[in-house]
Amino acid sequence: MTTSLPFRAGLLSLVILAIFLGAWHIATAGSTPIANIDPEYAKLLGQTATQGKSAMPGPLDVGRALWTHLRDPFYDRGTNDKGIGVQIAWSVARVAAGYGLAILVALPLGFVIGMSALISRALDPFIQIMKPISPLAWMPLALYTIKDSGLSAIFVIFICSLWPMLINTAFGVASVRREWLNVARTLEVGPLRKAFTVILPAAAPTILTGMRISIGIAWLVIVAAEMLVGGTGIGYFVWNEWNNLSITNVIIAILVIGVVGMALDLVLSRLTRLVSYPE
Amino acid sequence: MSMFRNPFSPSRLNRSGCACGQHASLEEHNRFAAEAVDTPAASSDDQISQIVQSAVMRALFPHDESRRLFLKTVGASTALAAISQFFPLATASDVFAQGGPLEKKDLKVGFIPITCATPIIMAHPMGFYEKQGLNVEVVKTAGWAVIRDKTINKEYDAAHMLSPMPLALTVGAGSNPIPYTMPAVENINGQAITLAVKHKDKRDPKSWKGFKFAVPFDYSMHNYLLRYYLAEHGIDPDADVQIRSVPPPEMVANLRADNIDGFLAPDPVNQRAVYDGVGFIHILSKEIWDGHPCCAFAASREFVTTMPNTYKALLKSIIEATAFAQKHENRKQIAEAIAPANYLNQPVTVVEQVLTGTFADGLGAIRKVPDRIAFDPFPWESFAVWILTQMKRWGQIKGDVDYASIARQVFLATETSAVMKEAGLTPPASSTKGFSVMGKPFDPSKPAEYVASFAIRRG
Numbered sequence: 001m002t003t004s005l006p007f008r009a010g011l012l013s014l015v016i017l018a019i020f021l022g023a024w025h026i027a028t029a030g031s032t033p034i035a036n037i038d039p040e041y042a043k044l045l046g047q048t049a050t051q052g053k054s055a056m057p058g059p060l061d062v063g064r065a066l067w068t069h070l071r072d073p074f075y076d077r078g079t080n081d082k083g084i085g086v087q088i089a090w091s092v093a094r095v096a097a098g099y100g101l102a103i104l105v106a107l108p109l110g111f112v113i114g115m116s117a118l119i120s121r122a123l124d125p126f127i128q129i130m131k132p133i134s135p136l137a138w139m140p141l142a143l144y145t146i147k148d149s150g151l152s153a154i155f156v157i158f159i160c161s162l163w164p165m166l167i168n169t170a171f172g173v174a175s176v177r178r179e180w181l182n183v184a185r186t187l188e189v190g191p192l193r194k195a196f197t198v199i200l201p202a203a204a205p206t207i208l209t210g211m212r213i214s215i216g217i218a219w220l221v222i223v224a225a226e227m228l229v230g231g232t233g234i235g236y237f238v239w240n241e242w243n244n245l246s247i248t249n250v251i252i253a254i255l256v257i258g259v260v261g262m263a264l265d266l267v268l269s270r271l272t273r274l275v276s277y278p279e
Numbered sequence: 280m281s282m283f284r285n286p287f288s289p290s291r292l293n294r295s296g297c298a299c300g301q302h303a304s305l306e307e308h309n310r311f312a313a314e315a316v317d318t319p320a321a322s323s324d325d326q327i328s329q330i331v332q333s334a335v336m337r338a339l340f341p342h343d344e345s346r347r348l349f350l351k352t353v354g355a356s357t358a359l360a361a362i363s364q365f366f367p368l369a370t371a372s373d374v375f376a377q378g379g380p381l382e383k384k385d386l387k388v389g390f391i392p393i394t395c396a397t398p399i400i401m402a403h404p405m406g407f408y409e410k411q412g413l414n415v416e417v418v419k420t421a422g423w424a425v426i427r428d429k430t431i432n433k434e435y436d437a438a439h440m441l442s443p444m445p446l447a448l449t450v451g452a453g454s455n456p457i458p459y460t461m462p463a464v465e466n467i468n469g470q471a472i473t474l475a476v477k478h479k480d481k482r483d484p485k486s487w488k489g490f491k492f493a494v495p496f497d498y499s500m501h502n503y504l505l506r507y508y509l510a511e512h513g514i515d516p517d518a519d520v521q522i523r524s525v526p527p528p529e530m531v532a533n534l535r536a537d538n539i540d541g542f543l544a545p546d547p548v549n550q551r552a553v554y555d556g557v558g559f560i561h562i563l564s565k566e567i568w569d570g571h572p573c574c575a576f577a578a579s580r581e582f583v584t585t586m587p588n589t590y591k592a593l594l595k596s597i598i599e600a601t602a603f604a605q606k607h608e609n610r611k612q613i614a615e616a617i618a619p620a621n622y623l624n625q626p627v628t629v630v631e632q633v634l635t636g637t638f639a640d641g642l643g644a645i646r647k648v649p650d651r652i653a654f655d656p657f658p659w660e661s662f663a664v665w666i667l668t669q670m671k672r673w674g675q676i677k678g679d680v681d682y683a684s685i686a687r688q689v690f691l692a693t694e695t696s697a698v699m700k701e702a703g704l705t706p707p708a709s710s711t712k713g714f715s716v717m718g719k720p721f722d723p724s725k726p727a728e729y730v731a732s733f734a735i736r737r738g
Contacts, residue, residue, distance in 0.1 A: 044553075044628060045553065045556065046554040046626065077619075077621055078621035079416050079417065079621065080418065080621045080622065081620040081624075143428050144428070147431075148432060148434065149425075149428075149432070227421065228425070231418065239528075240419070242529070243392055243528035243624055244625060245555065
C-alpha cells in the first residue's frame with residue numbers, strides 16, 4: 001500500500017462509475033420483440049410499443065446524444081430551438097443578474113444589521129418570516145406585479161440568494177473579535193475605515209460562505225423557474241424535452257446542470273480560500 | 280363596378296364580345312368563368328392588383344378615348360410594362376392590400392405545443408405572416424395559466440388560447456375581468472378520450488367510478504366535454520370521479536406513471552400515448568359533438584382597438600393559414616413543417632396520424648377518420664353561448680348570465696366574416712347555429728332552459 005490516497009480515491013470513483021454504468025446498461029438492454037403485430041400498424045407506433053424496448057435509454061444512447069449536443073452547442077434554429085450552450089448561457093446570465101443584485105443589497109444591509117443591535121432586533125422578525133418561503137412561491141406574485149417573465153425569473157433568483165448572504169454577513173460582522181475592535185478604537189480609526197480595514201477582512205470568510213450557499217440555491221431555483229416561465233434557459237430545455245418524452249435529453253440536461261453547478265461552486269470555494277486567514 | 284374591369288383591354292366598348300366585355304366571344308367568357316371557379320383562392324390577390332392597375336391607368340389617362348388609343352397602338356402588355364417602369368405597380372398593390380400602415384411589425388404570439396395550434400404555428404415556417412408584412416415570433420409556452428399571464432402582461436401581442444378562456448377572462452372567472460376578444464377559432468374536433476391500456480376492457484363509462492382523469496385546464500372544452508360525456512352516462516364528474524387539470528405535455532408521463540386512468544386531451548397527446556404503448560383511444564371528441572370548437576386565436580380588446588391594421592393583418596394570416604390547413608392534400612406537408620423541435624417537438628409520424636386521420640387506435644386497429652381534426656376559423660356565437668351554459672352548469676360562474684351579449688362581445692363573428700371574405704373564403708350568413716351534443720339538441724336562444732334541463736349540475 002504505497003500508492004497515495006488521492007490516487008486510490010480516484011480509482012475507487014472510477015470503479016463505482018463503471019459498476020453504475022454497467023448496471024444501467026444491463027437494466028435497460030432487455031428488448032423482447034412483441035410477436036404478432038401487423039407491420040402496417042407497427043409503422044404507426046414507436047419502438048417502446050412495438051419492440052418492448054424500455055422507455056429508459058441506456059448509457060450508450062445517452063452518450064451518443066450527448067456527443068451530438070456537445071458537437072454543436074450554439075446552434076439557433078428559431079425561437080424555440082436553440083443549442084444547449086445557448087440555453088446554459090441564458091441560465092447563467094439570469095443567475096448572475098439576480099445574484100449580483102442580491103450581493104448589492106445583502107452586503108450593505110448585512111453590515112448594518114451586524115453592527116447595530118437595534119436594527120438587528122427590529123428586522124429579525126421580517127427576516128425569519130421571509131427566509132423559509134420557497135422562492136418559487138414568489139413567482140405568481142412576481143409575474144403579476146413585475147409583468148415581465150424574464151424579470152420575474154431574475155427576481156426569484158434575487159430573493160432566494162438574498163437570505164443566506166444577508167444572515168451570514170450579519171453574523172460575520174457581529175462576531176468580529178472584540179479585541180480587534182478595541183484596538184481600532186484605541187487607535188482612533190474612523191468608522192468607515194474601521195468597516196473596510198478591520199471588519200470586512202475579519203468577516204470575509206463567513207460572508208463568502210454565505211455567498212457560496214446562495215449560488216448553490218440560485219442554481220437549483222433557476223431550473224425550476226425556467227420550467228415555469230419557459231422561453232429560454234436550461235430549465236426550458238428540460239421542459240421542452242419532457243414535452244417530447246425524450247428521457248435521453250432530460251438525462252443529458254441533468255448531467256449538464258450538475259456540471260455547471262459544480263463549476264459555480266468551485267469558483268466560490270476558491271474565492272473563500274483566498275480570503276480566509278489563520279488565527 | 281368599373282374599377283373591376285380590365286382597363287388594359289382596348290376593346291372595352293366592343294359589344295360584339297361577351298357580357299363582361301373582357302373576352303372576345305361568349306365561348307371564351309364561359310371558359311374563363313369555369314377556370315375562375317376552379318381557382319378562387321388565388322384570385323383575391325390578383326383582383327387587388329388589378330384594381331390598383333386600373334386606378335393607376337385611369338389616373339394617367341383620364342380621358343377614355345386617349346387611353347383606348349394608347350392601348351390599341353402599343354398593346355396591353357407593353358403598356359403595363361411601360362407604366363410599371365416609372366410607376367411601381369407592385370408596391371401600390373401591396374400598400375392597398377394592407378389597407379393602411381402597420382402600427383407594429385414585430386409581434387410575439389404565444390402557443391402551447393399541441394396540434395390545435397396548427398394554423399398559428401404553421402403560419403411561421405410556411406410564410407403566412409411574412410405575406411402580410413409581419414415579423415411574428417411564435418413562442419412556445421409552458422401552460423395555459425402562463426400564456427394567460429403573459430398575454431395580460433403584454434409580453435405576447437396575441438396568443439393561442441382555449442376557446443373558453445377569452446370568455447372566462449372577460450367575465451372574470453379565475454382572474455380579474457379583462458375585456459378579451461376571440462376573432463378566430465383554430466380547430467374543430469381533434470380531441471379524444473384516452474385511457475390507460477390496463478382499462479382495455481372497461482369501455483362502458485358506467486364502470487369508470489373512482490377513475491382519475493386529466494384535462495388541460497379548468498376553462499377548456501376538454502373539461503366541459505368530459506363532464507358532459509360522464510354526466511350523460513350517469514357519472515357525476517365531481518362526486519364519482521376525480522378531474523384534475525394537468526398541462527398536456529405532462530399527461531402521457533402521468534398516464535405511464537399510473538397517476539391517472541385517462542384523459543380528455545388535445546392531440547398529439549392522445550396519439551403520443553398510443554405511440555408509446557401506454558394508452559388507447561377510447562373515443563374521439565368528434566363522436567361526442569361533431570364540429571365542436573377547441574382552441575382559439577385570442578387577443579385583448581386593447582390590441583384590437585389600438586392597432587387595428589396590425590390586428591387585421593395578423594388575423595388575415597391566421598385565417599389564410601386555417602384555410603390552407605383545412606385542405607387534406609396539404610396535411611402531410613404541414614405535419615412535417617410543425618413537428619420539429621422548434622414547434623411541437625414530436626415524432627413526425629405522430630403529428631401525421633393526427634392530421635391525416637389515419638391512425639393506430641392503441642388496440643391493434645388502424646382507423647381512418649379524415650375529419651378527426653378540421654380547421655374552420657368562424658367563431659360561431661352559439662359556440663360561446665354553449666360554453667357559457669357549461670360554465671354556469673358546473674358553477675364556474677354564478678348569478679344571472681347575459682349569454683348573448685357576452686358571446687357577441689368576445690366572439691368577433693362580424694369582423695371575422697369581413698376578413699374571411701377578403702381572403703377569398705365564404706363566411707356563413709348568420710353568426711348563430713343550432714347543433715346537438717350527444718344527440719341532445721341545443722337551442723342558442725334558450726340557454727337558461729338548456730342549463731336547467733340537465734339532471735347532473737352544480738348551482
